[in-house]
Amino acid sequence: MAQVPEVYVLGGYQTDFARNWSKEKKHFVAMMREAVLGALEKTQIEPSEIEVAHTGNFAGELYSKQGHMGAFFLEIDPVFSGLPTSRHEAACASGSIALLAAGAEIEAKRYDLACVVGVEQMKTVGAGEGGDFLGTAAWYELEAQGVEFPFPKLFGKLGDEYDKRYGLKDEHLAGISTINYANAKLNPNAQTRTWYMNYDHAMSRDEFNGNIGGRINISDCSQVTDGAAAVLLASPEYAKKWAERVGVSLESIPRIKGWGHHTARIRFEDKIAESANHEYVLPHVRATVTDAQKRAGITDSDGIDGIETHDCFTTSEYMAIDHFGLTAPGESWKAVEEGVIALGGKTPINPSGGLIGAGHPVGATGVRQVLDSHKQVAGEAGSYQINGAKNIQTLNIGGSGTTSVSFVIGT
Amino acid sequence: MLSASTASAVGKSAKSTDLLNSRSIQRVVVLGANGAMGAGSGALFTLAVPRVTFLARTKEKADGGLSAAIKMVRSSTVANRVETGSYDADFDRAVAEADLIFEAVTERLDLKREFFERIDKVRRPDSIVATVTSGLSINLLAEGRSESFRKNFLGLHFFNPPNVIVGTELIAGKDTDPKLVDFIDEYCTKLLGRAMVRTADTPGFAGNRIGFKVLNECAILAEEHGPLLIDELVGPYTGRAMTPLATIDLVGWDIHRAIVDNIYELAPDEAHETLKLPNYMADLMAKGVLGRKTGAGFFGKDDAGERIVLDPKTRKYSQKSAIARPELPFIEEVSELHRVGRYREGMQAFAAATGPHAAIAQKVIAGYISYSFHRVGEVTDDISGIDRIMGFGFNWAPPSVLVDVIGLKPSIQMIEKAGLPVPPALTNAQEGTTFFRDPQVNVGKFFVAA
Numbered sequence: 001m002a003q004v005p006e007v008y009v010l011g012g013y014q015t016d017f018a019r020n021w022s023k024e025k026k027h028f029v030a031m032m033r034e035a036v037l038g039a040l041e042k043t044q045i046e047p048s049e050i051e052v053a054h055t056g057n058f059a060g061e062l063y064s065k066q067g068h069m070g071a072f073f074l075e076i077d078p079v080f081s082g083l084p085t086s087r088h089e090a091a092c093a094s095g096s097i098a099l100l101a102a103g104a105e106i107e108a109k110r111y112d113l114a115c116v117v118g119v120e121q122m123k124t125v126g127a128g129e130g131g132d133f134l135g136t137a138a139w140y141e142l143e144a145q146g147v148e149f150p151f152p153k154l155f156g157k158l159g160d161e162y163d164k165r166y167g168l169k170d171e172h173l174a175g176i177s178t179i180n181y182a183n184a185k186l187n188p189n190a191q192t193r194t195w196y197m198n199y200d201h202a203m204s205r206d207e208f209n210g211n212i213g214g215r216i217n218i219s220d221c222s223q224v225t226d227g228a229a230a231v232l233l234a235s236p237e238y239a240k241k242w243a244e245r246v247g248v249s250l251e252s253i254p255r256i257k258g259w260g261h262h263t264a265r266i267r268f269e270d271k272i273a274e275s276a277n278h279e280y281v282l283p284h285v286r287a288t289v290t291d292a293q294k295r296a297g298i299t300d301s302d303g304i305d306g307i308e309t310h311d312c313f314t315t316s317e318y319m320a321i322d323h324f325g326l327t328a329p330g331e332s333w334k335a336v337e338e339g340v341i342a343l344g345g346k347t348p349i350n351p352s353g354g355l356i357g358a359g360h361p362v363g364a365t366g367v368r369q370v371l372d373s374h375k376q377v378a379g380e381a382g383s384y385q386i387n388g389a390k391n392i393q394t395l396n397i398g399g400s401g402t403t404s405v406s407f408v409i410g411t
Numbered sequence: 412m413l414s415a416s417t418a419s420a421v422g423k424s425a426k427s428t429d430l431l432n433s434r435s436i437q438r439v440v441v442l443g444a445n446g447a448m449g450a451g452s453g454a455l456f457t458l459a460v461p462r463v464t465f466l467a468r469t470k471e472k473a474d475g476g477l478s479a480a481i482k483m484v485r486s487s488t489v490a491n492r493v494e495t496g497s498y499d500a501d502f503d504r505a506v507a508e509a510d511l512i513f514e515a516v517t518e519r520l521d522l523k524r525e526f527f528e529r530i531d532k533v534r535r536p537d538s539i540v541a542t543v544t545s546g547l548s549i550n551l552l553a554e555g556r557s558e559s560f561r562k563n564f565l566g567l568h569f570f571n572p573p574n575v576i577v578g579t580e581l582i583a584g585k586d587t588d589p590k591l592v593d594f595i596d597e598y599c600t601k602l603l604g605r606a607m608v609r610t611a612d613t614p615g616f617a618g619n620r621i622g623f624k625v626l627n628e629c630a631i632l633a634e635e636h637g638p639l640l641i642d643e644l645v646g647p648y649t650g651r652a653m654t655p656l657a658t659i660d661l662v663g664w665d666i667h668r669a670i671v672d673n674i675y676e677l678a679p680d681e682a683h684e685t686l687k688l689p690n691y692m693a694d695l696m697a698k699g700v701l702g703r704k705t706g707a708g709f710f711g712k713d714d715a716g717e718r719i720v721l722d723p724k725t726r727k728y729s730q731k732s733a734i735a736r737p738e739l740p741f742i743e744e745v746s747e748l749h750r751v752g753r754y755r756e757g758m759q760a761f762a763a764a765t766g767p768h769a770a771i772a773q774k775v776i777a778g779y780i781s782y783s784f785h786r787v788g789e790v791t792d793d794i795s796g797i798d799r800i801m802g803f804g805f806n807w808a809p810p811s812v813l814v815d816v817i818g819l820k821p822s823i824q825m826i827e828k829a830g831l832p833v834p835p836a837l838t839n840a841q842e843g844t845t846f847f848r849d850p851q852v853n854v855g856k857f858f859v860a861a
Binding site: 026029031200 | 454458481484485486487488489491574575577604652746749750751752753851852853855856858859860861
């Protein structure tokens with residue numbers, strides 16, 4: 001692969017994903033403002049230094065009846081007047097697509113410092129209406145129209161496909177849920193940090209852990225919330241000056257060492273038909289993961305110290321475990337049973353709590369994953385720190401395994 | 412398979428691990444488990460403890476507490492770790508077996524002391540006794556108890572509902588083992604997800620001392636200006652989730668009285684008069700008005716379901732729709748700024764607002780800041796403890812956050828204009844000082860647009 005200038009991740013900030021901004025009676029621009037100003041304060045960068053801004057957002061038009069989200073970056077501070085901005089959309093992978101675009105511009109030497117902010121305000125509507133909005137991340141007319149909560153059902157089918165090919169037990173999905181919730185309790189920004197959860201609850205099947213469709217119960221789901229996350233990406237030239245200014249070595253600054261990006265056909269059944277004779281259930285997701293590792297010069301997941309993956313449902317994390325190569329295809333359950341993915345295990349998955357524990361404000365998630373990876377590599381993850389983390393890999397997925405993006409963040 | 416504690420073994424320093432290993436809590440008994448606090452705390456303990464015993468006057472009442480706990484945390488699995496019983500049949504055995512005895516009976520000194528006397532007779536010498544009092548003196552409660560009881564006794568003040576509100580006060584008595592205090596602090600932080608604040612054994616401790624001072628001041632102001640106007644003037648835009656008088660209605664007027672009477676009697680301070688329960692509240696309480704639990708307090712609904720508001724002067728209710736609302740443009744201005752995340756500009760506009768209505772709101776907020784900073788050294792060692800309990804216990808903008816967003820000089824001017832004492836911590840500070848230093852807290856969350 002071609003040699004390109006490296007992209008440095010200087011740091012960032014996320015809003016507390018437990019907050020309900022509709023209850024606070026706020027416009028989403030308040031959320032963007034807190035995230036971006038928080039990122040600037042954290043990195044000691046002046047607003048006027050930002051040269052370009054990218055916003056990741058899925059469905060502002062539906063949730064807030066507002067498009068043109070990139071333009072709202074200028075409402076954060078008058079100094080941004082005239083700044084080039086854009087908004088990127090790829091369902092739940094919107095934040096990562098915004099990061100890819102910003103990174104590519106830095107690689108192309110158009111700009112030296114970019115701000116990427118992912119944002120989604122989802123509590124503006126009730127659960128049913130919101131579930132219908134999320135259905136537009138699938139082929140709405142064919143897969144979501146008239147279906148109550150279409151996405152849990154689609155990811156339930158992913159579990160069914162695993163069951164058919166390799167066998168799948170509820171106990172392992174409950175184990176994944178339990179780990180994510182337990183990790184979230186260590187994360188001061190996690191949506192569910194005060195929620196009552198343990199393995200018994202994840203295995204319970206009464207009105208408090210109701211069925212949402214197929215094998216998916218409430219404890220298997222990430223839940224709707226409001227949130228924004230922002231990071232600052234820089235060219236080597238800017239990073240060098242910044243390192244001197246804040247008194248750190250250039251080598252200690254986390255970089256985007258590799259990335260992967262693939263898209264599969266939008267309908268779930270088309271994806272499954274395509275992978276019928278493949279050892280991986282979602283081969284394009286697998287290719288996304290391995291591309292990122294190759295670009296980072298990493299042979300396999302042994303070179304990764306931890307993962308921030310897209311556990312929109314427990315089945316998607318179950319899929320991620322073998323697609324990352326932590327086990328042979330179909331044997332993800334072993335990594336759950338053996339404690340490999342727990343914090344303190346060989347390759348912890350979602351020390352932050354992931355989407356299930358930390359929350360999933362759709363457009364913010366990809367940026368939040370990279371921010372959490374940055375915190376791990378910089379040793380700033382506090383109670384959910386993976387000791388000595390050098391390389392952390394993300395996986396952000398839009399739709400039912402449709403758009404996949406992965407980054408390796410490391411030093 | 413996995414246990415719930417899989418992840419709890421990591422993310423802790425060696426010192427923290429040593430501290431957590433210094434004691435073992437395998438069994439907890441909750442006394443007064445039929446009440447909201449007992450049931451909610453009991454549910455919380457099941458997150459970390461394999462066996463929790465809910466005790467009440469009868470087993471049926473304790474069963475009721477368990478049902479309430481299940482509903483509160485929305486998990487029937489609470490029952491897997493809970494057994495229920497009565498004081499008559501199960502007290503001696505359950506208390507003798509417990510590593511932690513958690514007392515959550517009615518907030519009455521004599522009643523709590525009766526329980527402690529009984530506990531003292533049957534507890535093991537190494538077991539911990541915690542009381543969830545919201546303001547009674549820990550030293551007074553421990554009076555007459557054995558040496559081992561006093562050494563292992565402390566106040567653990569959860570706020571209601573404890574599964575939602577994480578702010579928790581930890582109060583040591585004069586004989587409490589300091590190592591136990593360190594252990595409970597770490598245990599509650601790491602295993603129960605609490606935001607712990609150590610306070611002195613002073614009336615109302617830190618949170619209620621300051622919080623109920625503000626609430627009572629609003630109740631006093633309501634007599635002249637009416638509850639509706641006061642709740643709007645000191646509303647969410649000033650940095651709180653719930654308006655003050657609606658909070659008193661929710662807490663219960665009887666609880667409010669118990670807290671402010673206790674502080675008024677035992678802690679005369681520079682704001683003494685703002686802690687005196689207004690006469691109209693005492694009169695109405697004699698007629699059975701206790702707030703939401705009796706149907707109405709400052710606010711309620713009439714038989715037709717229309718919203719009604721108390722007129723403290725006449726002691727009668729009138730329909731909300733019939734009460735004239737003055738124009739309050741400064742509140743609209745502040746709210747518009749909060750709505751787009753411009754909290755500094757919003758609160759600076761608040762401090763700069765003119766007119767009699769703005770002056771009322773400014774006096775209450777200035778009073779909150781002044782009173783809080785004056786309590787440093789008396790109720791907590793530093794302002795950060797007060798900030799934590801006001802933020803995590805009351806869901807109010809902590810006093811330091813208010814000074815930071817308003818600005819040091821305008822804050823001092825606002826306090827002076829209200830005729831209140833300016834805390835030396837503010838007078839002596841350099842311009843540009845940041846008072847609130849918890850990067851984990853989004854300070855914007857406290858400022859709700861009206």
